[in-house]
Amino acid sequence: MRLPAEPVDVEPAGGVQIAHAQRDDVQLLFHADHSAARPGPGLEQNGHYRERPATGLEHVVRCRWEQRVGDTPHVQRVLPDNCADILVTADGRALLVGPPTHVELPRLPAGTLIRGLRFHPYAVRTALHTDVAELTDQSVDLDDVLGAATARTVAEQIWAGSDVELAHTWGNAEPDRATAGIVRMLTAPGAPSVDAVADRAGYSSRHLRRVVHAETGLSPKTLQRVARLHDFLRAAEAGISSAAAAAGYADQPHASREIRALTGLAPGQLLRERGLT
Structure with a gap:
């Protein structure tokens, strides 16, 4: 299958190919x-x-x-x-x-x-x-x-x-509204615990985990960890300590452990690499 080379709403592609990419x-x-x-x-x-x-x-x-x-x-x-x-x-x-x-x-x-x-x-x-x-x-x-x-x-x-x-x-695809609401709740800034979300949804914690994993491929905890990382990045201009607190990390050591586990870098290194310091 070969697609047209002309991009839409961007600069000309110039016939770029990536046939040699891994x-x-x-x-x-x-x-x-x-x-x-x-x-x-x-x-x-x-x-x-x-x-x-x-x-x-x-x-x-x-x-x-x-x-x-x-x-x-x-x-x-x-x-x-x-x-x-x-x-x-x-x-x-x-x-x-x-x-x-x-x-x-x-x-x-x-x-x-x-x-x-x-x-x-x-x-x-x-x-x-x-x-x-x-x-x-x-x-x-x-x-x-x-x-x-x-x-x-x-x-x-x-x-x-x-x-x-x-x-x-x-356009007619209709994601399950209950699951969409649960995922939004789990990934919102300052999100409550998984057990609290389950209680609000009227599910047992075990059933909530099954539903979320089936719909997203991820556990509720993973959804929250990843969302917290992006909350940290969005708040980065306030500095590491303030951004960590705003993202919901318990303290700076907690932030350092989680961010390094997800990104391979310490918080300061990550922010410098991304031009945020």
């Missing part, structure tokens, strides 16, 4: 976290990342995005974000990548061009009719999930940035 490196770019911070060193000078809303799909899709690497390779620190993505490359490859639970450091070759669609954590099973619990830290060809014909159509829609066509595909 599959594992390319697929990891799905979850490169840019929502809470500026690009890391070298990215602004050597490429760009952009997110845009997917109009008409806000109930299912968090955003559509494009990553372009300039004329030198780029190493991207990919942080967990609780989401699953469909990724489409300039040579027509389309992959579904499940939610990651750990940091990765893919090396993206010069000239890489990727466009993607990022799903809300609670929408993947409904939108794609797949067992998201089997996708955690995994990637599969989109053909294997949707079938070759539908996968090609979806890949072309993502590549073209066609919100209208994507809305025809998923």
Whole structure:
């Protein structure tokens, strides 16, 4: 499958191909976290990342995005974000990548061009009719999930940035409202404990864990840990101690342990790498 080379609403692609990219490196770019911070060193000078809303799909899709690497390779620190993505490359490859639970450091070759669609954590099973619990830290060809014909159509829609066509595909998808509410509650700033969320939802803690894992591929605790990390990044301009407190870490040692476990860096190192200090 080969897709048109012309991007929509961005600079010309110039016929960029990524045929020589390593599959594992390319697929990891799905979850490169840019929502809470500026690009890391070298990215602004050597490429760009952009997110845009997917109009008409806000109930299912968090955003559509494009990553372009300039004329030198780029190493991207990919942080967990609780989401699953469909990724489409300039040579027509389309992959579904499940939610990651750990940091990765893919090396993206010069000239890489990727466009993607990022799903809300609670929408993947409904939108794609797949067992998201089997996708955690995994990637599969989109053909294997949707079938070759539908996968090609979806890949072309993502590549073209066609919100209208994507809305025809998923506009009627209806994620379970109860589960969506539970996930939002678990990942909101200052979220209550898992047991407290279960109590509010009228579930036992065990049943809540089963439901959340089935819909998101992640445990409630993992959802909360990852959300807390991104809350920390969004509050980073206040300084490490203030950002840690705002994100809900018990203290600075707690923040250091959790952030290093999820990102591979101490808080200060992470903020410096992302240009936030």
